[in-house]
Amino acid sequence: MARVLVVYATRTNSTQEIAELVAEGIRFSGNEAVVVDVKETKNAADLEGYDGYAFGSPTYHGEMLQSMKTMLFLAEKVNLEGKVGGAFGAHGWSTEAQDRIYNTMKEIFKMDMTRGPLLLKSASLGGGVQMAHDYGKEIGSKLNP
Ligand SMILES: Cc1cc2nc3c(=O)[nH]c(=O)nc-3n(C[C@H](O)[C@H](O)[C@H](O)COP(=O)(O)O)c2cc1C
Numbered sequence: 001m002a003r004v005l006v007v008y009a010t011r012t013n014s015t016q017e018i019a020e021l022v023a024e025g026i027r028f029s030g031n032e033a034v035v036v037d038v039k040e041t042k043n044a045a046d047l048e049g050y051d052g053y054a055f056g057s058p059t060y061h062g063e064m065l066q067s068m069k070t071m072l073f074l075a076e077k078v079n080l081e082g083k084v085g086g087a088f089g090a091h092g093w094s095t096e097a098q099d100r101i102y103n104t105m106k107e108i109f110k111m112d113m114t115r116g117p118l119l120l121k122s123a124s125l126g127g128g129v130q131m132a133h134d135y136g137k138e139i140g141s142k143l144n145p
Contacts, residue, residue, distance in 0.1 A: 002084075003031070003034065005057070010057075010065075011065070014090035017122070021133055025132060026052075026054075026140075028137055031140045033130050038057075038070075041074060043076040044075075046074075050083070052083060052084035053105070054136075055088075055105065059089065059090075059094055064100055078124075081110040083109075085109070088135065091119065099117060099120055102116065114138050115138075
């Protein structure tokens with residue numbers, strides 16, 4: 001069984017809800033998922049030892065939250081090359097945070113990414129629960145091809 005670390009940043013909890021649903025999808029695929037608030041990631045060691053990673057932040061003012069930027073600098077110190085990765089987060093009308101997290105994981109960390117970030121306005125709108133579950137399952141199927 002592979003282990004996936006799901007780290008989320010949030011202001012008003014929508015991204016936390018999406019994180020929990022992605023984790024459920026990972027578990028549905030027979031893998032373990034650990035969900036962590038970005039504020040609990042203080043050291044590189046907090047990020048080490050997983051087979052896959054999903055990082056999420058909402059978009060505010062066209063950006064990811066500062067706490068997620070800080071965590072990505074921490075993640076730079078961990079060797080994530082070749083590990084399975086996904087990105088997610090709530091948004092209102094634009095998806096800069098989700099796109100930038102995804103691109104950082106792909107281009108800088110050289111991770112084995114899903115086919116794109118999960119772009120949801122919230123977990124409860126427009127089939128969000130199903131889409132978040134499916135995204136988790138997609139991460140799971142990359143871990144167990
Ligand atoms: C002050 C403010 C600025 C925002 N800026 C953006 C933005 O630039 N692009 C966007 O798509 N949504 C924007 N939003 C909407 C949030 O991304 C949306 O409410 C999201 O669900 C919040 O997620 P969270 O509950 O995980 O914090 C903004 C919301 C607020 C209150």
